[in-house]
Amino acid sequence: MPFEIPAIVQDRVSNRARETMKKIEHFVETECIPADEIYEAQISKEPSLRWKTYPPIMDDLKKKARAQGLWNLFLSKTHYSQGAGFTNLEYGLMAEILGRSHTASESMNCSAPDTGNMEVLAKYGDDAQKKQWLEPLLDGKIRSAFLMTERFAASSDAKNINMHMRTEGNELVLNGTKWWSSGACDPRCAVYIVMCKSELNTSSDPFKQQSVVLVPAGTPGVTVLRPLSVFGYDDAPHGHAEVRFENVRVPRSNLVLGEGRGFEIIQGRLGPGRIHHCMRSIGAAERGLDYMIARVNDPNRRTFGKLISEHGTIRSWIAESRIAIDSCRLLVLNAADKIDRHDAKAALKEIAMAKIVVPRTVCDVLDKAIQAHGAGGVCQDFPLARMYAGIRTLRIADGPDEVHLAQMGRNENGRAAEIIKKHEKQEARRAELFRQYKIDGKSHL
Numbered sequence: 230m231p232f233e234i235p236a237i238v239q240d241r242v243s244n245r246a247r248e249t250m251k252k253i254e255h256f257v258e259t260e261c262i263p264a265d266e267i268y269e270a271q272i273s274k275e276p277s278l279r280w281k282t283y284p285p286i287m288d289d290l291k292k293k294a295r296a297q298g299l300w301n302l303f304l305s306k307t308h309y310s311q312g313a314g315f316t317n318l319e320y321g322l323m324a325e326i327l328g329r330s331h332t333a334s335e336s337m338n339c340s341a342p343d344t345g346n347m348e349v350l351a352k353y354g355d356d357a358q359k360k361q362w363l364e365p366l367l368d369g370k371i372r373s374a375f376l377m378t379e380r381f382a383a384s385s386d387a388k389n390i391n392m393h394m395r396t397e398g399n400e401l402v403l404n405g406t407k408w409w410s411s412g413a414c415d416p417r418c419a420v421y422i423v424m425c426k427s428e429l430n431t432s433s434d435p436f437k438q439q440s441v442v443l444v445p446a447g448t449p450g451v452t453v454l455r456p457l458s459v460f461g462y463d464d465a466p467h468g469h470a471e472v473r474f475e476n477v478r479v480p481r482s483n484l485v486l487g488e489g490r491g492f493e494i495i496q497g498r499l500g501p502g503r504i505h506h507c508m509r510s511i512g513a514a515e516r517g518l519d520y521m522i523a524r525v526n527d528p529n530r531r532t533f534g535k536l537i538s539e540h541g542t543i544r545s546w547i548a549e550s551r552i553a554i555d556s557c558r559l560l561v562l563n564a565a566d567k568i569d570r571h572d573a574k575a576a577l578k579e580i581a582m583a584k585i586v587v588p589r590t591v592c593d594v595l596d597k598a599i600q601a602h603g604a605g606g607v608c609q610d611f612p613l614a615r616m617y618a619g620i621r622t623l624r625i626a627d628g629p630d631e632v633h634l635a636q637m638g639r640n641e642n643g644r645a646a647e648i649i650k651k652h653e654k655q656e657a658r659r660a661e662l663f664r665q666y667k668i669d670g671k672s673h674l
């Protein structure tokens with residue numbers, strides 16, 4: 230089924246974006262999806278090479294995508310000058326198509342964590358930092374990692390981040406251990422964006438104690454200790470690394486924005502990135518549903534005298550999945566539109582809602598697709614188990630659901646005084662009306 234722009238946002242999508250979406254869909258369906266398995270096959274099984282090489286097919290895909298103008302689509306024109314000139318809403322729709330394939334996002338230089346990291350550098354980097362790191366990232370020549378989470382700190386509360394940073398003359402000296410540093414195992418990863426706590430910063434404001442520093446990969450004292458696995462997948466060549474810093478020295482000029490500005494940077498980084506993850510996940514859900522429909526209509530797999538799709542339960546799964554996917558899409562596009570009209574800060578509630586609902590819902594759709602495949606669904610013969618593993622982590626990565634729920638719950642609950650006041654006014658008016666119409670005062674509802 231060709232990609233369809235939902236009716237409610239039709240007038241918010243330019244003709245150029247529509248044309249680009251058609252090109253993206255064609256590229257994803259004809260180049261990326263067929264390349265996904267080749268990409269996997271080209272990742273070395275040899276332990277000594279697994280993290281030292283990357284699949285050559287990726288460079289070929291990048292060349293082809295770039296030649297068609299399918300490059301850096303994510304930097305929205307509403308907030309950046311360096312991108313392809315689309316809105317967050319338009320890119321949101323594009324990201325959904327990218328989510329159908331494992332290789333699509335990277336082939337168009339639109340993959341995490343580089344997208345968020347490029348946004349950080351574009352938004353907060355100085356000219357020298359942009360020249361050294363943003364330009365090669367935009368060019369797809371290097372990759373990057375964002376190092377916030379720490380093995381020995383409950384990192385869903387970013388105030389706990391305590392990687393030690395001290396200043397010595399013109400240098401910053403870093404000590405500590407990070408983990409879940411996505412992309413840090415990749416041989417092309419050239420720079421780490423590292424969140425630290427500075428020794429000098431004596432601010433009593435807990436949101437002003439952290440700083441963000443750029444550390445070139447390979448700086449003496451940095452050791453990539455090991456790749457971590459996600460439900461058994463190591464996600465090579467990208468990987469999620471545990472990284473040790475022992476007296477790592479970088480020039481003071483590698484500080485981003487200034488000391489104590491770390492929270493500002495991470496908050497600015499995560500808004501649009503969460504929307505991108507959500508839209509790619511919706512693409513994965515669509516693919517899962519396609520697989521489910523194909524499998525349950527396989528004429529060779531009849532049970533109890535019927536095609537599997539003829540059992541009522543399975544029909545319900547298909548319908549429920551369609552409803553769930555379409556509802557999620559609207560939620561995400563609404564958040565993207567609000568970012569376009571204002572900024573990510575103004576859209577915090579909408580972004581949080583999408584970040585909470587979409588991964589859960591997509592996991593549920595994929596779970597049904599897996600179930601409909603029987604044992605086949607959990608094995609390597611279909612992409613479903615792998616997709617499920619990836620999407621499940623989104624309920625933790627970029628902050629676990631519970632933290633977003635707690636924040637949303639607090640804000641929503643903050644309306645209590647206003648609601649109580651409104652009810653009191655309505656109560657007073659009702660009492661007035663009871664008197665006016667001479668009805669006794671007990672509730673008639």
Ligand SMILES: Cc1cc2nc3c(=O)[nH]c(=O)nc-3n(C[C@H](O)[C@H](O)[C@H](O)COP(=O)(O)OP(=O)(O)OC[C@H]3O[C@@H](n4cnc5c(N)ncnc54)[C@H](O)[C@@H]3O)c2cc1C
Nearest residue numbers: 375376377378383384385409410411622626627628629631
């Ligand atoms: C695949 C993957 C990729 C990742 N990539 C990166 C990356 O590139 N860079 C990076 O820095 N990090 C990355 N992370 C790490 C991720 O951001 C953290 O795991 C996440 O922020 C949670 O931190 P934590 O693991 O320390 O959990 P903890 O802080 O120990 O929290 C554990 C659990 O406690 C519960 N909890 C916490 N707070 C509350 C609350 N207020 N109310 C109720 N319950 C609560 C939640 O259920 C939570 O899951 C990645 C994680 C995964 C799985």
